[in-house]
Amino acid sequence: MDQQNDSDGFRPIDREGLVQRVARRLSKAIVTGQLAPGARLSESVVARQLGVSRAPVREAARLLETTGLVTYEPNRGFFVRGFTSRELDDLYEFRLVIETAVIRRLIRNGLGETEARLAAQIDELHRVAGPDFDMLTQVEADMQFHRLLCAGSGNPRYLAVFEQIAVETELSIMLIGQLYDDPQRLAETHVPILDALRSGDEARAVEAISYHIGEARTLVTEQFRKLESDRTE
Amino acid sequence: MDQQNDSDGFRPIDREGLVQRVARRLSKAIVTGQLAPGARLSESVVARQLGVSRAPVREAARLLETTGLVTYEPNRGFFVRGFTSRELDDLYEFRLVIETAVIRRLIRNGLGETEARLAAQIDELHRVAGPDFDMLTQVEADMQFHRLLCAGSGNPRYLAVFEQIAVETELSIMLIGQLYDDPQRLAETHVPILDALRSGDEARAVEAISYHIGEARTLVTEQFRKLESDRTE
DNA sequence: GTCAAGGAAATTGTCGACAGTCGACAGAAA
DNA sequence: TTTCTGTCGACTGTCGACAATTTCCTTGAC
Known part of the structure; x- marks a missing residue:
């Protein structure tokens, strides 16, 4: 049942996709208040800052959208969700x-x-x-x-x-x-x-x-x- | 307050994006049984069939994922959801x-x-x-x-x-x-x-x-x- | 005949580029 | 001064291409 009892603890290598990592970084930035509610989440800016292309950033943002952390407006992009x-x-x-x-x-x-x-x-x-x-x-x-x-x-x-x-x-x-x-x-x-x-x-x-x-x-x-x-x- | 009282009612034109249209086509195909549960949803195949690139197909598939119509397995792609x-x-x-x-x-x-x-x-x-x-x-x-x-x-x-x-x-x-x-x-x-x-x-x-x-x-x-x-x- | 290893083919993951769209601002008309 | 229009920069929407990964088929040994 246990995976890898032998050898020193081999934990599954970080096979987490790029999208997940970007999503985590973003959601942490939002939850810690680093990104204020209402702030624009520019795909190109985030991509440049994280050193990846826009595609994974976009997917990560879509992910955050389903969790309600960001909202999306067609042709305008993603914004940090504000609450009432x-x-x-x-x-x-x-x-x-x-x-x-x-x-x-x-x-x-x-x-x-x-x-x-x-x-x-x-x-x-x-x-x-x-x-x-x-x-x-x-x-x-x-x-x-x-x-x-x-x-x-x-x-x-x-x-x-x-x-x-x-x-x-x-x-x-x-x-x-x-x-x-x-x-x-x-x-x-x-x-x-x-x-x-x-x-x-x-x-x-x-x-x-x-x-x-x-x-x-x-x-x-x-x-x-x-x-x-x-x-x- | 009212927008466009004069002339006959101009209502907002259909500004539905490509992603939405792809998503609708896919979900219709799934719900009508055209795509059987468990079937693979190849991005490139769908893209070719609909005459668009993979990007909107991918986004549409992610959309369907949140509604539970398809499942996603990393590095394997999207599959039509099967139920127990x-x-x-x-x-x-x-x-x-x-x-x-x-x-x-x-x-x-x-x-x-x-x-x-x-x-x-x-x-x-x-x-x-x-x-x-x-x-x-x-x-x-x-x-x-x-x-x-x-x-x-x-x-x-x-x-x-x-x-x-x-x-x-x-x-x-x-x-x-x-x-x-x-x-x-x-x-x-x-x-x-x-x-x-x-x-x-x-x-x-x-x-x-x-x-x-x-x-x-x-x-x-x-x-x-x-x-x-x-x-x- | 079964199984394992290797390699080819197909598929997804990521990227950079271009076209389409939006908001802002400057300039013209009233 | 005010309102509308045209232009511009920045951004998203979509695309085709390449890299990484998985899948499948072939090949060989037992």
Whole structure:
């Protein structure tokens, strides 16, 4: 089952396509705020900067488009996606629908290995809440918890849509700078979800995820509305 | 405010790009069964046949990938998506989750113009159930009804994911040949949904959509399982 | 007859170039 | 001054060509 037990750890060589690498660079630049919302993403400029041709850049941009990080206007090109607080609210409502369905399935089908994975991820969340870690690492750990939820549901489709909205969620949190005053709080808010799942009580689990996402929804949209009003002034 | 009140109505000319046209041709070929599941989609062959270069074909294929009509394997290219009955079951479960959420929102926010649109679409469904119309037209009318539901929800995200799964749903129905013995039945199964929406009774509306999708789910997956066992023999 | 290795053919990955389109700005007309 | 029109630069849309990779067929050994 294990691949390559013999010899020192031969890990699959970086056979990641050029497109993927470009996409990762771009999405990192966007999520970290290096590229501001609304900014134009010129194919030729990016291509020149990364030392590749326009073709892979274009494909990477199209990739980011499906995840909602950039938008595309015919004959005008790609732009870094900007949010309105309304769109963020819609995003979180949608996330709630998806994750509620996932929770229901998890309860009905049993947790299995997911239980241990979730527990480990909560540890990880605590670990990256230290002062040495940056916001991006914490948010990624947060998303990973929810990704594990979706992955455990047994229906790959939930994971697929989650991957799409996860990037946007990540961006939304990065945009407002921080979610909670105390970084440890981010880890703690996930504990009730796992507890509820363990209890096997569907209603309780649904309530837990609703509370969790609802809290984030409130924090993000409110913070964002402030940013919006600052911008118009 | 109005653009071009004078002279006869100048509406925006059809500025559809080459990529879109290629994508439409391909997806039609797939949905009508002209391209069988599992078939390789060679970029150069398609490009030659359509009289364009590989670039737009490639982009069109990537577009179809996001809608799930084709799959992509690095360095191997694009293939017409094949389904397992399990995947179809997952698809319909997911549709149920999405549309249930949509129904709930519709009830809470009020139908508005959606009511008239849905009613008109049911008429359309009856109209295309005649002997002169083909399966594809009927299925497209069916999808349009559900598209209207999602569009009326007020959260654009539902419409976006629906567009993705609609194509797959369409394909699934086309694959099994027909859903109901009597074409008129397809139209009739949509009536209870509209009725329930009009009543404003959320539980009843959720029940209606659950029944509707559940019925389709059973028919499609059962039919498909038969096809599967035929294939293995 | 089966299997492995090697090489040829076909396909995808990437590139640079040219044509088409857009937005901005300058200049002409009112 | 204001509005419209023509021009220009920059960008995207599409293309054909080459490089890298995979696939398939041939060939040979066992």
